[in-house]
Amino acid sequence: xxxxxxxxxxxxxxxxxxxxxxxxxxxxxxxxxxxxxxxxxxxxxxxxxxxxxxxxxxxxxxxxxxxxxxxxxxxxxxxxxxxxxxxxx
Amino acid sequence: xxxxxxxxxxxxxxxxxxxxxxxxxxxxxxxxxxxxxxxxxxxxxxxxxxxxxxxxxxxxxxxxxxxxxxxxxxxxxxxxxxxxxxxxxxxxxxxxxxxxxxxxxxxxxxxxxxxxxxxxxxxxxxxxxxxxxxxxxxxxxxxxxxxxxxxxxxxxxxxxxxxxxxxxxxxxxxxxxxxxxxxxxxxxxxxxxxxxxxxxxxxxxxxxxxxxxxxxxxxxxxxxxxxxxxxxxxxxxxxxxxxxxxxxxxxxxxxxxxxxxxxxxxxxxxxxxxxxxxxxxxxxxxxxxxxxxxxxxxxxxxxxxxxxxxxxxxxxxxxxxxxxxxxxxxxxxxxxxxxxxxxxxxxxxxxxxxxxxxxxxxxxxxxxxxxxxxxxxxxxxxxxxxxxxxxxxxxxxxxxxxxxxxxxxxxxxxxxxxxxxxxxxxxxxxxxxxxxxxxxxxxxxxxxxxxxxxxxxxxxxxxxxxxxxxxxxxxxxxxxxxxxxxxxxxxxxxxxxxxxx
Numbered sequence: 209x210x211x212x213x214x215x216x217x218x219x220x221x222x223x224x225x226x227x228x229x230x231x232x233x234x235x236x237x238x239x240x241x242x243x244x245x246x247x248x249x250x251x252x253x254x255x256x257x258x259x260x261x262x263x264x265x266x267x268x269x270x271x272x273x274x275x276x277x278x279x280x281x282x283x284x285x286x287x288x289x290x291x292x293x294x295x296x297x
Numbered sequence: 298x299x300x301x302x303x304x305x306x307x308x309x310x311x312x313x314x315x316x317x318x319x320x321x322x323x324x325x326x327x328x329x330x331x332x333x334x335x336x337x338x339x340x341x342x343x344x345x346x347x348x349x350x351x352x353x354x355x356x357x358x359x360x361x362x363x364x365x366x367x368x369x370x371x372x373x374x375x376x377x378x379x380x381x382x383x384x385x386x387x388x389x390x391x392x393x394x395x396x397x398x399x400x401x402x403x404x405x406x407x408x409x410x411x412x413x414x415x416x417x418x419x420x421x422x423x424x425x426x427x428x429x430x431x432x433x434x435x436x437x438x439x440x441x442x443x444x445x446x447x448x449x450x451x452x453x454x455x456x457x458x459x460x461x462x463x464x465x466x467x468x469x470x471x472x473x474x475x476x477x478x479x480x481x482x483x484x485x486x487x488x489x490x491x492x493x494x495x496x497x498x499x500x501x502x503x504x505x506x507x508x509x510x511x512x513x514x515x516x517x518x519x520x521x522x523x524x525x526x527x528x529x530x531x532x533x534x535x536x537x538x539x540x541x542x543x544x545x546x547x548x549x550x551x552x553x554x555x556x557x558x559x560x561x562x563x564x565x566x567x568x569x570x571x572x573x574x575x576x577x578x579x580x581x582x583x584x585x586x587x588x589x590x591x592x593x594x595x596x597x598x599x600x601x602x603x604x605x606x607x608x609x610x611x612x613x614x615x616x617x618x619x620x621x622x623x624x625x626x627x628x629x630x631x632x633x634x635x636x637x638x639x640x641x642x643x644x645x646x647x648x649x650x651x652x653x654x655x656x657x658x659x660x661x662x663x664x665x666x667x668x669x670x671x672x673x674x675x676x677x678x679x680x681x682x683x684x685x686x687x688x689x690x691x692x693x694x695x696x697x698x699x700x701x702x703x704x705x706x707x708x709x710x711x712x713x714x715x716x717x718x719x720x721x722x723x724x725x726x727x728x729x730x731x732x733x734x735x736x737x738x739x740x741x742x743x744x745x746x747x748x749x750x751x752x753x754x755x756x757x758x759x760x761x762x763x764x765x766x767x768x769x770x771x772x773x774x775x776x777x778x779x780x781x782x783x784x785x786x787x788x789x790x791x792x793x794x795x796x797x798x
Binding site: 215216217218219220221222223224225226228229254255256257262283284 | 301541
């Protein structure tokens with residue numbers, strides 16, 4: 209599974225590094241309980257601004273993309289829940 | 298700001314971006330009336346019981362970010378009252394720096410030990426047996442602690458086999474190393490300014506975001522628009538703060554795009570401070586002074602001044618890295634106006650000091666700078682620039698991490714006089730600093746070099762940071778190792794006389 213976390217200016221301002229830290233921590237939670245998760249690799253990437261925040265007046269930051277699904281106003285709990293749901297056996 | 302307080306980060310930093318944008322756009326400040334509505338639109342409360350209260354609190358944040366005082370809820374004031382004073386291009390700063398937004402404070406009860414549902418009223422009930430004031434008794438459903446008798450020693454908590462007793466503390470008071478948090482008549486936090494050293498730890502720990510400092514971003518942006526001699530000096534902890542993709546040189550270039558003439562590492566000033574403190578230590582300790590405390594952390598030095606006034610003379614006279622860096626620039630460009638960018642809010646006070654105010658004209662935090670990047674639409678990781686930053690030595694760049702200052706000074710002193718034995722001790726929370734000073738005052742640290750830092754982990758744990766401690770520690774260490782100069786002696790930017798051994 210590929211998780212991309214935007215670390216452009218707006219997303220960084222509103223906490224995207226906190227999301228990255230939480231996903232790192234989640235990796236530990238998963239490896240401690242490896243039997244209950246599938247073997248799929250959790251690949252995390254910090255990416256440049258995708259431009260969504262500049263195209264709209266709506267608040268979208270932070271932006272996270274899990275596989276092909278785009279999440280606006282992402283929070284670490286919703287991101288982690290999605291990852292866990294996809295990876296748990 | 299504490300990374301897990303996501304909602305508070307949201308509110309706090311949106312305000313920074315908003316005020317910076319108003320300054321860049323030249324928006325009339327009367328528009329401030331609308332700002333809290335724009336930040337929190339709609340009629341459904343997101344964070345608190347009522348959207349109107351949320352907006353009222355954001356109004357106070359907007360005022361503080363403009364450098365204005367919080368309004369008293371008991372007096373009638375418009376949100377825009379006093380803005381003409383703020384609508385200038387120089388720091389208009391009135392103490393106090395750290396302010397409680399009283400109606401954002403939820404009046405958390407003060408420290409207590411409470412019995413929880415885990416209690417089974419067990420036969421042994423050691424909680425009653427270990428209490429030194431006989432405050433614990435066994436009630437109908439569980440153990441009961443008589444709060445009037447309790448002296449908060451915590452023995453009952455330690456001994457309970459069911460973990461049934463918990464310690465409860467107000468987060469602001471628990472974070473304060475100098476007992477400066479008191480209560481007003483409604484039980485809300487109130488800061489005793491005689492004790493407060495403006496370290497900002499209560500700001501980052503309050504889970505309601507009820508405490509905030511004042512900012513200078515509005516005035517700084519105005520100045521940037523009018524004056525092309527404004528320089529940024531950036532503290533050694535800047536690495537990794539602005540996202541994992543932003544390289545040090547992109548950060549420097551991004552700062553220039555905000556309107557600054559140039560950017561210099563404060564680690565350069567750290568090299569100068571190191572040389573001065575090393576010489577000062579060798580000259581004074583132990584003959585003239587029993588020990589020497591470092592001088593770079595402003596909250597630590599204010600703490601010593603306020604709580605240990607008779608020991609204050611043993612704190613180094615050398616100017617802080619911020620001041621030394623500013624002096625270096627001022628020497629090259631007498632017209633220079635200098636803005637310090639760092640993790641620290643206490644520097645905002647240091648810059649007001651009589652001996653500093655002609656060198657440092659603005660102080661902002663990384664969080665506030667990030668608000669400026671967003672307001673100006675700057676994407677650091679997309680800036681194309683290839684240059685190297687070589688302002689400072691490995692030792693100077695290490696100032697950001699607890700232990701780094703003493704290491705630099707000790708290492709440098711030993712290069713001047715290898716025969717000396719130098720003992721070093723450090724403290725890196727305000728609580729620890731106070732303990733260390735008690736020992737020093739009692740004569741138990743004679744001959745020592747004492748490094749005091751008010752924030753946990755050193756400057757990398759400062760209240761104005763964006764990235765987590767671990768992230769920044771890694772980035773700082775990497776940047777340290779990229780320096781061309783091992784010690785301040787090798788740094789040829791520095792005056793040769795000062796570098797002579």
